[in-house]
Amino acid sequence: MGGGRPHGRGVGVVSGPADGVASGRVDDDGAGLRASLRVAWGGFALDADLDVAPGRVLAVLGPNGAGKTTALRAIAGLTPLTGGAVAHDGEVWDDPAVGVFVPPADRAAATVFQDYLLFPHLDALENVAFGLRARGVGRQEARRRAAEWLERVGLADHTRARPGELSGGQQQRVALARALVTSPRVLLLDEPLAALDAATRADVRADLRRHLAGFAGATVLVTHDPLDAMILADDLAVLEGGRVTQRGAPADVARAPRTDYVARLAGLNLYRGVADGGRVRLAAGGEIVVGHPARGEVFVAFSPGAVALYRTPPDGSPRNVWRGRVVGAEHRGDTVRVRLDGAPPVLADITPAALADLRLGVGDEVWAAVKANETDVYPA
């Protein structure tokens, strides 16, 4: 068994500082968001440190009940801390030890809630203008800036629509505009895509990615969908049972999962590339033929279970075949996850029997194959 599974389950950075992970952490001068979240509530305890530098996006990935939403609420000030502290740019927002608590309305943070919570009695324009009006901006000016933001999220034609008259994707855009129009320093996104159907999700995700790239503040994104985390975030923290079990760059976490949850969820082959019809040239090297034609910047994803390994070049239906070198193999329940280095590097889940048949060891050269129709393509 090559590779082996790292034993540490505690908090730690997967890659060394040289890989750029450290740049996502808050510097010593305290710029950005520094959150040491301790919330005890009934039998549940949240104990997580989440630091985000300005301009960075931190995804908090975890199963239901892991405390993700509680973490977000604590940063927003909707759930007071019982320990630890939240500070932004050196300004303390919540520190029970010294009795400091800045109410939600006075924090430079804006939240996009999971079900958006658009005010049902206000139209899109008034929803977006709400935060400005609440902060004392005049009616005309607030409406002008709100209209500007609605145009930016592509809803210039829907300013007078009530939330009930908008589709899920449109509501999500209104919620995003409503949060960003106030120029927050911290943006909190609670499962921003969970309420959308699969068809809308890819488009909204791509738009969200664009808006996050243009956002100068710190973003915390809570999600249970590894794809959201991989595509939208610069840094990833995995939250399980109220604790951070792994953190690092999304790609690193996916390739070196430390817990079964991460392995199951985040163990995803995900690549950036440029599509030209049915072919995608990958940034990581190599080319993938995909099932659905696309153009421009895209993400290509497929599960490790979709990858077959061969000792000799296979014939027949698989459209994507490339050479790789085995760099690790770990047992995960009924399957073995094999890590290959190649163009592109890839994770493959195979049965122990197949592993035995192939007589694979670390350093061996094998052929990886993926059918085009097993791949998903997302606009970037």
Add this chain to the structure above:
Amino acid sequence: MPGSSSRSARRRAPGPRPPALLLVPAALGLGFLLLPLAALVLRAPWGDLARHLTSPQAGEALRLSLVSASAATVVCVVLGVPLAWVLARVPFRGRALVRALVTVPLVLPPVVGGVALLLLLGRRGLVGRHLDAWFGVSLPFTTAAVVVAEAFVAMPFLVVAVEGALRGADPRFEEAAASLGASRWTTFRRVTLPMVAPGVAAGTVLCFARALGEFGATITFAGNFPGVTRTMPIAVYLALETDPDAAVVLSLVLLAASVAVLVALRGRWVAAALTGGGSAS
């Protein structure tokens, strides 16, 4: 013949006949509730209706009732909506007790309410004696006393309706407002209140109806002075002795007002509020 078969199926649909032991008292109960109203409508002097309605006494009582019930409703809304908000949104010790106390006037005999108001606000009452000594204000036996008595009896209807609507409304909308920078007052004014507006409307209608029909507390605390404190219900009671036809006509007016309230309550916007939580869903 699909038409006739579906019709017979529909006739059979209710299933086995309900037992007579339940049906007979049910029918008696229905008759008991409706026959008195039918008698009122049947015995009304329809020919003389206009004359009775335009009589000075009736006009006076009608005007006084509308003015005092409207004023009482305004008092109830101004004080009752904030009270409902506190009960629904501010956790404090003894909240359940306060909530129960607020509903006492609902079950209290109105006459007792009138006596209680006299003991507080009467010329020699706990507060009334100071009002008299310091400001020369004496509340009992004035139109203001009518408003106070009606508001005392009617306010619980409003508080209960509005608090129900508030508790049914999703408080996370208020959190969303707060996270967008809104103060609690701004949140209340721009988010909470509009979202429970149907509940406030329902409570206001109920409150107005109760104030309009108030008799016991009013006559006890405010007395019976024509044009000053003699509201419709009191006028009906007095007219029964002297001019029964006038009493019947005034009663019809009150019946019509009640029906109007029922229609308003059955309207879509109000019914929604009473059955569950405004437009939050």
